Amino acid sequence: MTPAPRVAFIGLGIMGLPMARNLRAAGFSVVGHNRSPARATEFAGGGGETSDTIQGAVVGADVVALMLPDSPDVEQVLTGPDGVFGQVRPGTLVIDFSTIHPDVARAMAEEGVRVGVEVLDAPVSGGEPGAVEGSLSIMVGGSDHAFESASDVLNAVGRTIVHVGPAGAGQTVKAANQLIVAGTIELVAESMALLEASGLDVAAALQVLKGGLAGSAVLERKSGAMTRRDYAPGFRLDLHHKDLGIALDVARERGVATPLGALTAQLVAALVAQGKGNRDHSALFALVEELSGRDAD
Amino acid sequence: MTPAPRVAFIGLGIMGLPMARNLRAAGFSVVGHNRSPARATEFAGGGGETSDTIQGAVVGADVVALMLPDSPDVEQVLTGPDGVFGQVRPGTLVIDFSTIHPDVARAMAEEGVRVGVEVLDAPVSGGEPGAVEGSLSIMVGGSDHAFESASDVLNAVGRTIVHVGPAGAGQTVKAANQLIVAGTIELVAESMALLEASGLDVAAALQVLKGGLAGSAVLERKSGAMTRRDYAPGFRLDLHHKDLGIALDVARERGVATPLGALTAQLVAALVAQGKGNRDHSALFALVEELSGRDAD
Numbered sequence: 283m284t285p286a287p288r289v290a291f292i293g294l295g296i297m298g299l300p301m302a303r304n305l306r307a308a309g310f311s312v313v314g315h316n317r318s319p320a321r322a323t324e325f326a327g328g329g330g331e332t333s334d335t336i337q338g339a340v341v342g343a344d345v346v347a348l349m350l351p352d353s354p355d356v357e358q359v360l361t362g363p364d365g366v367f368g369q370v371r372p373g374t375l376v377i378d379f380s381t382i383h384p385d386v387a388r389a390m391a392e393e394g395v396r397v398g399v400e401v402l403d404a405p406v407s408g409g410e411p412g413a414v415e416g417s418l419s420i421m422v423g424g425s426d427h428a429f430e431s432a433s434d435v436l437n438a439v440g441r442t443i444v445h446v447g448p449a450g451a452g453q454t455v456k457a458a459n460q461l462i463v464a465g466t467i468e469l470v471a472e473s474m475a476l477l478e479a480s481g482l483d484v485a486a487a488l489q490v491l492k493g494g495l496a497g498s499a500v501l502e503r504k505s506g507a508m509t510r511r512d513y514a515p516g517f518r519l520d521l522h523h524k525d526l527g528i529a530l531d532v533a534r535e536r537g538v539a540t541p542l543g544a545l546t547a548q549l550v551a552a553l554v555a556q557g558k559g560n561r562d563h564s565a566l567f568a569l570v571e572e573l574s575g576r577d578a579d
Numbered sequence: 580m581t582p583a584p585r586v587a588f589i590g591l592g593i594m595g596l597p598m599a600r601n602l603r604a605a606g607f608s609v610v611g612h613n614r615s616p617a618r619a620t621e622f623a624g625g626g627g628e629t630s631d632t633i634q635g636a637v638v639g640a641d642v643v644a645l646m647l648p649d650s651p652d653v654e655q656v657l658t659g660p661d662g663v664f665g666q667v668r669p670g671t672l673v674i675d676f677s678t679i680h681p682d683v684a685r686a687m688a689e690e691g692v693r694v695g696v697e698v699l700d701a702p703v704s705g706g707e708p709g710a711v712e713g714s715l716s717i718m719v720g721g722s723d724h725a726f727e728s729a730s731d732v733l734n735a736v737g738r739t740i741v742h743v744g745p746a747g748a749g750q751t752v753k754a755a756n757q758l759i760v761a762g763t764i765e766l767v768a769e770s771m772a773l774l775e776a777s778g779l780d781v782a783a784a785l786q787v788l789k790g791g792l793a794g795s796a797v798l799e800r801k802s803g804a805m806t807r808r809d810y811a812p813g814f815r816l817d818l819h820h821k822d823l824g825i826a827l828d829v830a831r832e833r834g835v836a837t838p839l840g841a842l843t844a845q846l847v848a849a850l851v852a853q854g855k856g857n858r859d860h861s862a863l864f865a866l867v868e869e870l871s872g873r874d875a876d
Contacts, residue, residue, distance in 0.1 A: 420787070442791070446779050451777070459788055462767065463791075477752065491716075493704075493739030495704050495800065498797075499793070570836055
């Protein structure tokens with residue numbers, strides 16, 4: 283019997299912790315590492331192995347998985363002093379589930395080649411529920427060989443897993459995803475405000491909207507929380523703010539006009555500037571209410 | 580055996596004709612009328628009964644169904660000289676499937692009361708495929724009694740049928756629906772342009788976008804046509820332009836801010852001003868391409 287493949291999981295946040303748990307449940311030997319130790323303690327409390335250092339987590343690992351907030355975090359963890367690239371043996375596979383700039387993803391893949399490590403960018407969609415259920419959508423950029431090698435790990439944490447192109451392509455698709463998601467939340471928020479202001483049966487209206495061409499995953503999963511003004515994350519506005527910055531930057535680089543994406547980014551930026559970045563992105567509804575003089579804050 | 584209920588169907592356009600056919604298939608006795616005779620001829624060719632005049636269509640009708648382009652058409656057909664309200668017997672039920680201004684829907688319901696006729700506003704979503712399949716979503720405003728009386732007719736043409744409030748409420752929900760639909764098409768168009776400009780596997784990217792929080796009926800039903808630049812309607816931009824005018828007008832009346840709705844309306848208006856109002860609303864993609872210097876026109 284061959285031993286279970288060994289996965290180092292770096293970044294045990296809202297998304298990373300349940301993903302690491304799902305890898306354990308799927309039979310992988312998982313060592314978790316988190317910058318702030320509280321989350322690592324939580325992983326350990328569920329029986330997971332942890333390490334205080336990146337080096338301790340990645341030693342002997344077949345796969346190093348990352349789930350980190352932003353591009354600089356990924357750069358630091360991979361290429362910084364005591365970073366992954368200086369610790370792992372050649373042939374190790376790095377799967378970066380973080381949402382970062384495609385240019386950084388490409389640069390990390392190129393750096394990896396120099397130390398004999400293949401890197402996949404594998405950002406996810408589906409939020410905390412998807413991470414807990416192991417039902418994430420995963421958009422993967424990188425070589426065919428690396429994608430095939432990652433198959434068991436990806437299947438343990440996701441359901442819709444698609445290889446979309448070379449290094450960086452996963453991040454480009456994630457940028458498009460985040461543009462659509464934030465914009466759709468804002469459209470649903472504007473429509474909800476319109477319905478509530480009209481004194482009709484909002485629950486019935488939402489039911490019929492879900493059944494037609496206006497139907498969306500956002501309408502299914504976010505309209506209930508909007509109705510209750512429950513903005514506990516979920517997915518934080520400050521992360522979506524970061525993601526829309528990436529999306530608009532990529533669009534500018536490619537020469538693509540994104541008028542609705544740009545306006546949505548402004549509205550998200552306004553909420554972050556108001557100090558509300560720790561709320562769920564469905565809090566765009568709170569801004570619509572404020573702009574409409576219906577502020578409940 | 581009681582005779583089949585008799586339905587007059589006024590307005591045999593892209594939506595009305597298949598809806599009238601589904602009513603016949605469900606066992607109703609249907610008499611169709613259309614302002615321009617070609618569509619009536621098409622209904623007659625399928626075995627349907629037709630009349631050249633509103634009077635001829637509505638005589639003896641239990642239900643008068645309308646599917647007309649805009650508020651003035653409905654006002655004219657219901658209250659104009661030789662209009663429905665002057666022809667029908669008290670107790671007739673009018674079901675207006677058209678998408679019109681909620682204020683006009685309320686006014687028509689009030690006019691109906693004066694001649695002993697109940698009027699439901701019952702705008703639909705689901706487009707031509709939904710009309711053909713009898714799977715439309717229908718958002719209904721009016722009295723409980725009228726809604727119950729309309730049940731068999733509504734079930735013959737739709738699948739998701741919801742009573743959302745009093746007269747006009749159906750139109751308000753439809754306005755919200757159209758705001759979401761147009762905005763979502765624009766968001767998908769901007770994202771498609773971003774993906775195509777990035778040289779990755781667009782089909783694979785669309786697959787993964789559909790599986791996550793970016794998923795929507797628009798992404799499912801419109802992204803293929805965008806990929807092929809196939810802008811045959813479907814649902815014409817000039818009708819969506821009219822609908823967004825209603826949505827923004829209602830939002831202004833209610834004091835609700837709709838920044839994304841307003842910008843989307845501007846983009847739709849630009850296409851209409853360019854003489855492209857006869858294209859499907861998915862042609863918002865053509866405008867994004869033009870704004871991005873990727874114009875294929």
